[in-house]
Amino acid sequence: MHDPRRVAILISGRGSNMRALVERADGYDVTLIVSNKPGALGLQWARERGLATWALESKGLGKEDYDRQLSATLEEHGIGTIALAGFMRILSPWFVERWRGRILNIHPSLLPKYRGLDTHARAIEARDQVSGCSVHVVTEELDAGEVLGQAEVPIEPEDTPGSLEQRVLVAEHALYPKVLSEFVRR
Ligand code: GRF
Numbered sequence: 001m002h003d004p005r006r007v008a009i010l011i012s013g014r015g016s017n018m019r020a021l022v023e024r025a026d027g028y029d030v031t032l033i034v035s036n037k038p039g040a041l042g043l044q045w046a047r048e049r050g051l052a053t054w055a056l057e058s059k060g061l062g063k064e065d066y067d068r069q070l071s072a073t074l075e076e077h078g079i080g081t082i083a084l085a086g087f088m089r090i091l092s093p094w095f096v097e098r099w100r101g102r103i104l105n106i107h108p109s110l111l112p113k114y115r116g117l118d119t120h121a122r123a124i125e126a127r128d129q130v131s132g133c134s135v136h137v138v139t140e141e142l143d144a145g146e147v148l149g150q151a152e153v154p155i156e157p158e159d160t161p162g163s164l165e166q167r168v169l170v171a172e173h174a175l176y177p178k179v180l181s182e183f184v185r186r
Contacts, residue, residue, distance in 0.1 A: 002080035004102070004184045008032040010087040015042015017085035017106055020173035022049065026181045032077045034070065036089050052077070058089055067095035074099075081184055084138065085176070093140050103138035104183060106176050108168050110150055111136060115143035120161040120168065131155050131164060133172045135179040149179035 005028045009018045012035060019042070022030050033046040036058035046053050054073050058066050074082065084105040096103065109119040111134040123131040132152040137145035151171040155164060 002078055004080040005029055006031045006078050006080045007083055007180065007184070008034055008074055008077065008079040008081075009083045009085050010034045010036075011040055011042045011085050012037045012088040013040055013042065013086050015040065015045060015085065016169060017172055017176055018042050019045060021083060021085065021177050021180060022046075022051070024173075024177035026177065028081070028180060028184045031079060032074070034073070036066070036087070042086075063092045064094050067092045071095060071098055081180070082138075083176070083180055090142065091138065096138060096140050101137060104135055104148070104180065105138050105143070105145075106172055107134050107136065107143050108165065108172065110134060110152065111143060111147050118161075120164040123155060124159060124161060124164065128155055131168060133168050133175055135176055148183060149175055151175040 007028045007030050009021055009030060011018050011033065018033060030051060033043065033051050033053045035043050035055045038055040038057055043053055043055055056069060080102065082099055082103040084103065109123065110132045114122050120131065130152050132150055134147050134150045136147045139145040153168050153171050
């Protein structure tokens with residue numbers, strides 16, 4: 001059994017949640033940064049910080065083939081917990097089974113509301129008064145695993161999806177490190 005405090009963060013893009021998880025790490029060690037997009041902005045930041053990185057383009061590779069390579073890399077680094085942070089790829093059932101209960105994700109809505117994409121536009125469209133973010137356990141079903149923590153963010157009348165996203169992101173950056181740190185201790 002691997003040490004749950006050895007964390008890999010999986011990203012596809014800018015990696016602002018990754019940065020928050022690294023900068024606010026408490027009780028866990030960010031051992032590896034992974035990306036399925038070798039050009040991801042967040043990777044550059046991670047390399048500058050001297051963090052170990054592994055990037056493999058997912059386009060063109062079969063889903064399970066990719067996931068087997070990813071899993072082997074995580075094994076090599078002795079990873080115990082996987083934190084998805086803007087990882088824009090659905091993991092195969094094989095991978096989810098292999099790492100069952102050890103994969104977390106952050107999602108920009110108050111789950112179970114608004115699984116999937118365009119959460120901020122959907123919350124505004126529905127005239128919700130409040131939105132927010134959730135950290136949950138990853139299962140085979142998209143954005144549907146056990147919710148471990150949430151933070152609420154009020155929706156203002158003048159909000160656009162972009163302005164709401166910015167405020168929810170600030171809440172994400174506080175929530176994710178806190179929930180991860182509780183998770184690795186349990
Ligand atoms: C965040 O909104 C997160 O909730 C979602 O993808 C976005 C990633 O942003 N899963 P960043 O790459 O962490 O800046």
